[in-house]
Amino acid sequence: MLDRSNRANNRERNLLAKTSFMKHLSPAALESLLDSAQIISLPARSIIFREGESATAIYCLLAGYARLYRMGKDGRQADFRICTPGEVFAECLVFGGTHYPYSAQAAENVSLARLDAKDVRDLAERDPTVAKAMIAALSEHLIVTTETLVNDRLHTAPQRVADYLLERCPVDSGSASIRLPFQKNLLAGMLGLAPEALSRAFSSLKRAGVSVRGRVIQISDVKALREM
Template structure:
């Protein structure tokens, strides 16, 4: 069950630095913050379901939100995993009156909820808010195109290797990474079935990648780049 919270300093700072708000003028920022309400959800709570009437979009303040679709047989396909600072549902600011996917709390989360109609009105009044929305939609499109390209051009081990490299602090030598969420969520994020992710990690052992729970040990980052 969700709970309404007050906007604390930490959550405010995340919103202020998010792509949606980072470039707003002080007056527009105040208006956008005033239009937000803060909610908490427990792990596995459903925020909304595909085809539900849409009246809000969201920004993640803590935790992770899983966006996914279901087919008629109940099979799930993950679309995106959203973390702190990520916004989802904002495409409905320009078109659509129902959600195109399901949203579920992957763990205990805190989110900011924005009323679509109120933000539409603000965008009509404030040029920088309209530009920020366009910027977010553009980023979504570019991310989607990159995801499609990776799905078609990369093998499962290559997708996993790329994720590890993007989240690795070292450019060479040994490194370790702690996954921020369960491997089942990583599988969905990379467009893989859980068993395909396990096989990918197994194949990466030859490149010096060892998995222990959420901890990933990399013997040689340079070698991993050659996958």
């Protein structure tokens, strides 16, 4: 039984209703998921679930960032996705699998909506809008994963960093300033780099006029960076 103190309040229900996963659901399905959502707040570095644990829920991130990663036999961690507010994760378990295939950790203070996986599965069998929303979420994540894999194969570390900056650059020429939304170690994980490899990449981009101060990235010549 869901603790009523953990039910979504009006603000949280509005946030959930606007997510890409829920915004196209039928009114009945949306109301059902909003009513059943359990809101959880966790401090930075908290484990949301661990690889190999029984998969009982999917999650929608309302605030903060979460990292998804796999653990190697030598204990090293490999990030493969950084989740941002409005995104769902672990949705792949709704239609198959009984254990989480990766771990999830709060990268900073987070607010999450927890949805019981069985409840979502049962609802998807009755309401096609839920099934379509799940397929759309899975398709989006597959596309992103494919692009990440291709970038890892075809681009050097400096090129990956440059591409990330250019995608978020507000101008096509001249100088620009970009503030990272999270710490650089999360950016490293997002780009498939070790933290030290990210530092070397930024150092190599200095010749293109890129300088780093904390989370603020200064680009003296956007066009030069684009032509690297």
